[in-house]
Amino acid sequence: MSPKVSDEYKNQKKTMLLQAAKSVFLAKGYTKTTMQDVMDEAGISRGALYAYFDNVEHLYMELLQFEDQVNVLFFSPNDDETSWQQITNWVHKQQKEMEQIEQTLTQANSEYFLSIRDSKKQEGETYSTTRYDRIVNALTVLFQSGTKKGELQPRLPAEMISRYLVSFIDGLMLDTAHLGAEKTRVAEQMEALLFSLREMLRPVSGK
Amino acid sequence: MSPKVSDEYKNQKKTMLLQAAKSVFLAKGYTKTTMQDVMDEAGISRGALYAYFDNVEHLYMELLQFEDQVNVLFFSPNDDETSWQQITNWVHKQQKEMEQIEQTLTQANSEYFLSIRDSKKQEGETYSTTRYDRIVNALTVLFQSGTKKGELQPRLPAEMISRYLVSFIDGLMLDTAHLGAEKTRVAEQMEALLFSLREMLRPVSGK
DNA sequence: TTGAAAAACGACAACGATGTCGTTTATAAT
DNA sequence: ATTATAAACGACATCGTTGTCGTTTTTCAA
Structure with a gap:
């Protein structure tokens, strides 16, 4: 027994x-x-x-x-790279994911989160909320530490930039999920994103 | 008979x-x-x-x-307003929509487009493609005419900015659809968007 | 080797949704 | 009023999926 x-x-x-x-x-x-x-x-x-x-x-x-x-591991404190490098790395990682979006759970994720709407209103604190907060927070911390180190001179609040960044990525992923990476011109859009981020964060040159 | x-x-x-x-x-x-x-x-x-x-x-x-x-009517040629005003109007219209997203088909739209994945790969030219192109095009035309009139001095190609704008809006709408307008801080994010657009489009002041 | 307990099986009842089709009702021209 | 025709009805057979539960198989300790 x-x-x-x-x-x-x-x-x-x-x-x-x-x-x-x-x-x-x-x-x-x-x-x-x-x-x-x-x-x-x-x-x-x-x-x-x-x-x-x-x-x-x-x-x-x-x-x-x-x-x-x-x-989770991606945003570990890292002194080998400047903050701006870490940011561009992350952005490129997102780009890679979109370019092979067929092998990715992106589409399923969107479907899943959209389907939760009813269950969510009851609870209030769901995994999707936690997930959103976690990524926003990780980016915010990154921006702030870069600022403290003098590598960034943001012209908007760090958290605002984080949310903005997340929105853009989510949108481009969604569109790419049903139109394909060529149709949405992922690469070009990423350029535009980096342009914007540079304006918002003002990374000091050479760093 | x-x-x-x-x-x-x-x-x-x-x-x-x-x-x-x-x-x-x-x-x-x-x-x-x-x-x-x-x-x-x-x-x-x-x-x-x-x-x-x-x-x-x-x-x-x-x-x-x-x-x-x-x-469809929104983007009619309009000489009463500057291009930049038309742009901010459109952005604010999107914001309104997100703030009352419960009375909007946004969520259902996302679900619908995500569900088409299989049927789409066969065809190639679907309504969702047409729809995406239409909005991108409308914005591009707006930016270009503003440029011709000397009201805008874009630092990136007009079409690139259009796509970028659409991605951001789509993402913020998606996130807002399942997290709510307070959670995603719609108003703040719109500020950040306008900041970015100003940097990209360089509207000449006073116009 | 044996036997007790857990893990795996798969038949089954129940449900909800779909699309069809023969029947009934309403319409408007004669 | 009559009648041809189309619109509206709703019962029905069908299908795919779900979750359960009694049965069989496997596993491991004694």
Whole structure:
């Protein structure tokens, strides 16, 4: 008499299921994906899948958090690069993501967040809120530390610039998700973004 | 022996159905809306509704075009205002829309366009493409005519600025649609936008 | 090797939505 | 009034998805 599999086994299995789910979400987006799809993709039974996840929404939620976990690391304090370099790096990373948007959860993410509207009004503090705040905050901190170090001389409040930046990226991602990277001219738009950021942040030259 | 109702009657009825559909879409968004919902809202039978619209997607498509019809008028050539005034007017109009985003089809629009992904890849020229091009073009023309009149001295290509502007607006609308206008600080972000536009377009002062 | 407990299975009932189609009702020309 | 025709109705068969639950299989400790 005993519990039957290690907790590690269960974690591995869960991760496998999340991988299967991810490839379905990449192919079909969030809204059109069903539990059935995930079962088929994972080659697992109905009962087994439901033992791990209650429904598609929970499934996506867990996948999202799992993926976010990986991406947190980007904004670690970094003294090798100037603040402006860190900013342009981040911007280019976003650009890369858009240029291969088919291999990205961007579209599914948008669908997911849009679908939460009803559930959200009840609660108030949702993961999507937290997520938005987190990224805005990370950028704000970056701008502020750059300012303290004398590398930036912002002409607008740091937080305002952060939000502005996030809005632009979200919009370009959305448009690119359904029109494609060529149609939206991702590369050009990124130039325009950097132009704007330079005007807002005034990075001191040479730094 | 004869046809039974005037073609005008049918148009009126269609418009009524579109109104009913609109109020459902406002309440439930695109994805969650069913033909049944529209029947209930319109107080009409199944057969009648299907006589006018094949399915939800067609229904939304027609609604979208109907609504767009109304909004085309904004960019008429206008000599009473400077180009910069026209631009700020447009920006403020967008702001208004976001501040009452609950009464707006913004959310449903995003859902709708995101849901088209599969159908789109086949065709290539979809309404969403046309729509994007139309707005980009309208803004580009506005910037160019302002430049010719000597009211603007753009530091980037007009079309680049247009796309950039559209991306930002789309992003802020998306974020506002699921976080609310207070959370995203719409008003502040619009300030930041105007700051950027001023730097990009260099409107000559006094004009 | 055995047996208890957990994990995996898959049949099934229930639901909600879809699109069709035979029937009924309303319209307007005769 | 009559009648041909179209509009409106709503019952119905169908489909895909969901979540459950009794059964079978696997796992590991004793």
